Amino acid sequence: MLAACSTVARHVYCQTFTKNERLNDHAQERASAQGAAALGIFKRGLSRTRQSIAGRIAQVLGNTEIDEDTWDDLEATLIQADLGLETTETVVEYVKETVTREGITRTDKMNNVLKASLTALIDPPPPLDIHGRELSIILVVGVNGSGKTTSIAKLAHRFKKQGRDVILAAGDTFRAAAIEQLQKWGERAGVPVIANQQGSDPGAVVYDAIQAAKSRGHDLLIIDTAGRLHNNYNLMRELEKVKNVISKAVPGAPHEVLLVLDGTTGQNALKQGQKFAETSNVTGLVVTKLDGTSRGGMIFSVFTEIGAPVQFIGLGEGIDDLVPFDVNQFVDSLFDEP
Template structure:
């Protein structure tokens, strides 16, 4: 069975609405990355250095990143040589399988670590404007729909309007928000939120944090302090430290991931606004270079458009045109 056929069979086991969200959300990236690769492999008569150079340009333009691009192209060269491949059209399935292998590690740890007994504390970090507060709100809605008791902690006391924004999401989801005044000590807010969540027998505590990078040292010290408070008050907490990245920022997201990783042990990623970019190759770059599991991807504005990352759905949406071509050749 071909790689593409296996992919389609895997995706067919999911609900149609989830498949459609991935197809719609990744349509721009699919055209920019896979469509361009397909055109290259179809239009070339032979596999030569010019083909490899153009492939590099396509990958880099889709934000697959220089390091990951070089890794992929070198592996492709090796496969071409080892298998004695001469037809450029044979390279598309090879590229898809190599990308699938890279994403396997990102998918392996993609499930949130939700505690079966006691409260789960999820700490969210990320710079301003990436969609952190919105992500928390959407997850609150998701957990509430699952019947869980949820509390939100308004730990971003620095950004004007952050507390109010979280309160709006709290009202929409029908969950409590623990807050202090703007400018308060974030660690104190998180401490109070933990006590409130315990007293209300909450299942999930979602903690917002400040995202300013103008003074990186202060921000990182603040995050470390918040982290220590959670560790002190909750056994094995926080159970996840989720870094929210804006997919439209491309390689800048990699820089942010490295910066936050130095301050706190980031256990998972949320890639927001993936539907708004043609450069979704950043998912491949992050998976290859950072080895941090992708937990969720943002595929639209609605509360249910925040989807759990699914490698097969991602690949199916990315290679949708190639899958159709593969079927037509059978």
């Protein structure tokens, strides 16, 4: 899998390089400045994870001969960074094979190999399928407390800044707090919210939101959903009902199903994600609260185990702190000094 991912990554780098050759000097400078700014955001947001990982990796990759203890220490370090056992074993095996193939004998020469192996684990996310039609619909799922409702508002803010005409649907009708929270965030982002009272039918709210979006000329609808019912079966059945309402009103929709995961829960987020992925046809992941945890390594296992691309990560509480995921900047932020 790593080799395949590496091939994908090299292809992307090649495309980017070819495109940059055609940019004028001013555009190159602007792109470089934007990249540096984005890297700064990643470094600040991932400071806790970097502080947790960097020291351990520095010890493993000190100036010593590579021996069996090196691999045991590297494995322990990656597991402590919350990569999970299976992902850790994949990374260690890749590094071991590369080191052997390239004749590397000292640990201080392994740094770039480890960075390359982590980068190759995660494919770059594809563009969201929310363009080229009169109305695109994003369905957002996840358990309560994951930052789902807040993430929806931040997404709305981001897309509005990009020129989209956004409307929100308060489809989590089982919690009054969820409705109120989305309305407050919608007001803050300057985006209308279609809502009804607590206990109303989520499908009816979603249908009303779709009709409102069509009649008012909105081109992007983002839908909040319930995050907890009295059992998992009922939750998934409710989500299926909502999806049926959407697909009948707008054939082919929802065009994206984004799963929001709480980054502070580490490997528990993986278990949550797998349950949703089994039943909800998840197309992308949003991992929140990474600024408040040292468990940022969970990104790697979440991607490899669930398979859906990581589209956005939350690196702060501000409305602009939900940022597009970039695996190169993510890995660089874990290794580089602040």
